[in-house]
Structures are given as structure tokens and as C-alpha cells.
Amino acid sequence: MSKTSVVRARIEPKLKQEVEEILSELGISFSEAINIFAAQIKITNGIPFEIKRAKKPNKETIEAMFDIKNEKDLLVFDGKEYLENFKNRSKKINETNQRK
Numbered sequence: 001m002s003k004t005s006v007v008r009a010r011i012e013p014k015l016k017q018e019v020e021e022i023l024s025e026l027g028i029s030f031s032e033a034i035n036i037f038a039a040q041i042k043i044t045n046g047i048p049f050e051i052k053r054a055k056k057p058n059k060e061t062i063e064a065m066f067d068i069k070n071e072k073d074l075l076v077f078d079g080k081e082y083l084e085n086f087k088n089r090s091k092k093i094n095e096t097n098q099r100k
Contacts, residue, residue, distance in 0.1 A: 007034065 016030075023033050040048035057065065067073050 019033075020030055023030060028036070037048070
């Protein structure tokens, strides 16, 4: 099949450069990537990946992010202490669940 159609698209220069670098490492051109994308749209009868808005964090998450940013109420554990605490809590939870 001959490739005779021309597609023009506007894209931010920085994004184009970053994508071209990735595609170069993959050994394909921008044009080939667009053809792959178009073929996948045809095969899947839609966009070949999920498109959705990012979930907005709830109030508790926003407060936690604010606290982290402001280094408020942070607990610091060394790796070994944290792991031991986690194992102990997990063990107690499992024991409680088994009794039910």
C-alpha cells in the first residue's frame, strides 16, 4: 500500500523533540509511529489506550500532601524498624481476621 496522504499536526517543540528521541531509540520515525497509532485505532475501533481525567484528591489526601510539603507531623523510620513494625501489624491483623 502506498503512503500518499499527508497529515499535518501542531505539537509543542519540546514534546516533539522528546518523543523523537524516544522513537529514535526504538528505531522508528515519527511518521512510522503515527502510522502505528492509526493502525491501532483501526484495530481497536477507538483510541488504543484509556483516556481519562486525573482523579482529584480528597480532603484527607490534600491535607496529607500539605503536611508532607510543610514537613508537619512526619514520622521517620529506618528501613529495618519500619519493616519490623509492618510485619508485626500484618501478623496481628491476620490473627484477628482468622478468629472471626
